[in-house]
Amino acid sequence: MNTKEEVQKIFQDVFEDDSIQVNETTNAADIEDWDSVANIDLVMSMEKKFDVRFNLEDIQELENVGDMIRLIDSLRKQ
Amino acid sequence: MEVLDYIYSKKKTQKKKIEALFSEMPGLAEELEFFLKRYLPILGGGCSAHQKLGDSYLKMSAQMAFARLQFLRDGKYPTQEHGDAIENVYQNRETMLQYMLGLALSQYLWKHHYRLFQFYQHHVDSIEFKPGAKTLEVGCGHGLYLLYLLEHTKHDLAVDVVDISETSIDLARDLIARVLPEKADRVNFVCSDIQAIDANEKYQFITFGELLEHVHHPDLLLQKLHGYLADDGYAYVSTCANCPAIDHLYHFETIEQIREMIKNCGYDITSEIIAPSEDKPMEELIRKKIDISYGAIIRKGKA
Numbered sequence: 001m002n003t004k005e006e007v008q009k010i011f012q013d014v015f016e017d018d019s020i021q022v023n024e025t026t027n028a029a030d031i032e033d034w035d036s037v038a039n040i041d042l043v044m045s046m047e048k049k050f051d052v053r054f055n056l057e058d059i060q061e062l063e064n065v066g067d068m069i070r071l072i073d074s075l076r077k078q
Numbered sequence: 079m080e081v082l083d084y085i086y087s088k089k090k091t092q093k094k095k096i097e098a099l100f101s102e103m104p105g106l107a108e109e110l111e112f113f114l115k116r117y118l119p120i121l122g123g124g125c126s127a128h129q130k131l132g133d134s135y136l137k138m139s140a141q142m143a144f145a146r147l148q149f150l151r152d153g154k155y156p157t158q159e160h161g162d163a164i165e166n167v168y169q170n171r172e173t174m175l176q177y178m179l180g181l182a183l184s185q186y187l188w189k190h191h192y193r194l195f196q197f198y199q200h201h202v203d204s205i206e207f208k209p210g211a212k213t214l215e216v217g218c219g220h221g222l223y224l225l226y227l228l229e230h231t232k233h234d235l236a237v238d239v240v241d242i243s244e245t246s247i248d249l250a251r252d253l254i255a256r257v258l259p260e261k262a263d264r265v266n267f268v269c270s271d272i273q274a275i276d277a278n279e280k281y282q283f284i285t286f287g288e289l290l291e292h293v294h295h296p297d298l299l300l301q302k303l304h305g306y307l308a309d310d311g312y313a314y315v316s317t318c319a320n321c322p323a324i325d326h327l328y329h330f331e332t333i334e335q336i337r338e339m340i341k342n343c344g345y346d347i348t349s350e351i352i353a354p355s356e357d358k359p360m361e362e363l364i365r366k367k368i369d370i371s372y373g374a375i376i377r378k379g380k381a
Contacts, residue, residue, distance in 0.1 A: 027090060027091065028090075028091040028094055029090065029091075029093070029094055035094075035095065035356065036095070036143065036356070037356050037358065037366060037368055039091075039143070040143065040146055040147060040150065041366075043147060044147065044150060044151070047151075054147070055144075056140060056141065056144040059140055059143050059144050059147065060136070060137075060140040063089070063090060063091065
């Protein structure tokens with residue numbers, strides 16, 4: 001699976017909904033249950049899955065799924 | 079509102095939560111406008127004041143989110159030493175000012191902070207202060223609680239304010255000087271760590287909001303303030319469970335732990351509010367260690 005597919009799987013797991021489909025522009029307005037608690041769950045799941053660590057600046061910049069995918073890919077290259 | 083438009087333009091995810099809160103709390107928008115009208119001038123007014131307040135709020139929100147992430151990763155609050163909180167936050171003028179401005183705005187944009195402030199206002203309104211009564215506030219922070227106390231009590235109170243941060247003192251002093259200049263001379267500001275102060279005063283009312291989580295031994299602080307409280311006086315205390323932040327040290331895991339400590343330090347709780355940071359079932363709040371704010375009006379116990 002590529003990063004986007006893995007991220008999609010994380011969204012489905014966190015929101016316990018296999019029908020969730022995300023794309024690069026998907027943001028909190030598109031998923032009703034995506035609140036600050038879910039956001040932390042997503043971030044922690046991504047850290048675990050991709051073996052990366054986000055910092056304060058990373059957290060500030062995350063607006064949508066595309067931001068998440070790009071951040072993960074850049075952290076994995078380091 | 080300009081400040082909200084600015085926040086939404088910088089961080090779209092804020093819009094959903096804030097708009098939901100506004101539709102749930104009628105009158106909140108009006109209160110926010112009133113707050114902005116009085117608070118923005120201390121930041122110089124104009125467009126840059128809106129931006130400064132908005133940026134401060136966004137930075138504080140991100141710091142809180144990151145502190146939560148660290149807390150959930152490591153199982154402990156990210157700041158462990160009082161000295162680190164002093165150096166990195168209380169004595170760091172830029173960080174402290176941004177943090178306090180962010181928290182000031184959160185009194186209107188975060189439901190749990192708003193509810194605690196409402197609780198405080200309701201109880202201050204109902205206390206019968208004696209003319210010239212002496213009161214104490216420990217940790218004035220952004221100054222909004224102090225402003226409310228001074229503005230909404232019938233008699234002129236004398237207020238001693240102790241805060242560990244010069245930045246907070248300056249912010250609160252400036253706020254009172256601009257909004258209530260006629261009462262500015264009723265306030266005696268002291269920049270010090272309350273833990274290091276020994277005084278013989280007795281106060282009719284003590285405000286110590288969001289203080290206990292900032293020290294290693296909140297029980298010792300509660301005992302100390304017990305000595306300052308008049309036998310027929312009241313105090314407002316607030317703190318929080320599972321609430322990591324850049325300067326929080328003491329980790330209350332449950333509301334029951336907070337209540338127990340207050341009672342064990344010789345107080346009776348006369349009224350309380352439990353305000354979760356998220357609208358979730360209690361089981362989920364506890365399981366996910368989501369922060370819950372707690373506020374209470376307390377007095378000396380009869381035992």
